[in-house]
Amino acid sequence: MEVSDRNKIFNDLVFTDEEINIINSVFQKINAKKGAIILNAGDIADAQYYIVSGCMRTFHTDEEGKEYTLQFGISDWWVSDYTAFFTGDKAILTVEAIQDSTLYRISKEDKEYLFTQIPKIDTFFRIKLEKAYTAFQKRILINLSKTAKQRYLNFIETYPKIEKSIKNYHIASYLGITTESLSRIRKELS
């Protein structure tokens, strides 16, 4: 792993040379082409991924084949099916690259090894988890309380950098509406 990437991931943490060696040994760099799937629903989610650049999407597919986007992930976000990652159950989410993306992969096993070797990383990941929890709480309240138009405006705020490069139907599946409805909302707003 390059120094700049390590600093980007663990920004304010300082490591010894030995710790740096350990970190380098557990992260694997991955180039995911647009359309590539890095985790498939039904598989074991035995890794999580740090996004250096690009854009990822995690979504659930129901019995009828309809897709529901749980999250978009951009630079400096972590992605996986965390529910499956934590529980050991099979993934119900698929994680795909919707732009060419560069990622770092760490397996669940290596992450646990990392915790034993560099205890402060435990705290680092706990804070990430707290933030992820917080984001989900916010999302639930917005879904309960806001109209589709308000949710769309909130989406633009949440993802200002990528909003224009994400396909309409992916945004719609994130908002819980059809692509036609989103089209109408966009028209009203313009």
Next chain:
Amino acid sequence: MEVSDRNKIFNDLVFTDEEINIINSVFQKINAKKGAIILNAGDIADAQYYIVSGCMRTFHTDEEGKEYTLQFGISDWWVSDYTAFFTGDKAILTVEAIQDSTLYRISKEDKEYLFTQIPKIDTFFRIKLEKAYTAFQKRILINLSKTAKQRYLNFIETYPKIEKSIKNYHIASYLGITTESLSRIRKELS
């Protein structure tokens, strides 16, 4: 804290006498009467609460005074406005007892002290957080993909023990529908 309560909270963890003393010193037993508010939106959320018995509700109130129920909490659950608890921001959630409830309170400060004194408790709380995250992920996907009737059926599954004792309008505010709509759904199902 009574032995039985400590075992209930930390079921499979084993503590030394000294650790037990520390635990006893940081948890405060609270009896909350039906209707009591233990955390108010706008306040600092400097504690979290373990529910021994009873039923709690966490909800958000919007500018118009409409309430949106984020969660019901029953025996063996933890409640707070975790977003506020983690970030230090003011609470946007209110936590109220909807039945007479017995709780144990632990302050944020004491919880951090507990982590330093009994490191394995850190892992215990991390797993709780993972489960809470998982529950929220599930909730988001259900809200995106299911009709009100399906969400109501899912609610009954999720809260089978308390479903009958929770007010209709509280359930409705959890499902994101009006009390009238819930009434009609119930009629259809009966």
Next chain:
DNA sequence: GAAATTTCTTAACATACATCAATATTTTAC
């Protein structure tokens, strides 16, 4: 750079759920 494919928009109509208003039922207070 033209053809093929994918994505987005528009329109007509359908449906789920909201709103408003009235009444019925249950719970609480004295």
Next chain:
DNA sequence: GTAAAATATTGATGTATGTTAAGAAATTTC
């Protein structure tokens, strides 16, 4: 146990969003 208050139901009507279908626009492929 009765009156008052709170909660739940029902009906009529409104609205946001879904569905189906067609065509327009953008992107990809060769």
